[in-house]
Amino acid sequence: MRDPDRIDPLLAKLGEAWKRHPDLRLGQLLVALVKPSEACPEVFYIEDDELLKRLSKRLLPMEYNVCKTCRASDGRCGMLIDGECLNCHKTRETGEVQIDMSLPRTSEELKRTMEIL
Numbered sequence: 001m002r003d004p005d006r007i008d009p010l011l012a013k014l015g016e017a018w019k020r021h022p023d024l025r026l027g028q029l030l031v032a033l034v035k036p037s038e039a040c041p042e043v044f045y046i047e048d049d050e051l052l053k054r055l056s057k058r059l060l061p062m063e064y065n066v067c068k069t070c071r072a073s074d075g076r077c078g079m080l081i082d083g084e085c086l087n088c089h090k091t092r093e094t095g096e097v098q099i100d101m102s103l104p105r106t107s108e109e110l111k112r113t114m115e116i117l
């Protein structure tokens, strides 16, 4: 699993770069940074307000998709069974730590799953 601690410094740097060129759209800035070998007009031309709208729409259901035990969220939770993700549900059911490799977890979330026992 990728380190969640990478997100804040990356967003800070991105914000710094963007503020130096406020006329760019976010997609335009990303395309300028990545320099893709093929054109990506959907990314390049998307307006920031449209991006924000889509992001807000996607975040809404995620707030309701949180494992009550390990608190995994952001759509990483998978299907909830009695409010718990499959890892926590199976761990509780079997009495042994069960980690499905298709469900990425932070070390904090893993720790909370293990605390079931």
Ligand SMILES: [Zn+2]
Residues within 6 Å of the ligand: 067, 068, 069, 070, 071, 072, 084, 085, 086, 087, 088, 089, 113
């Ligand atoms: Zn869980």
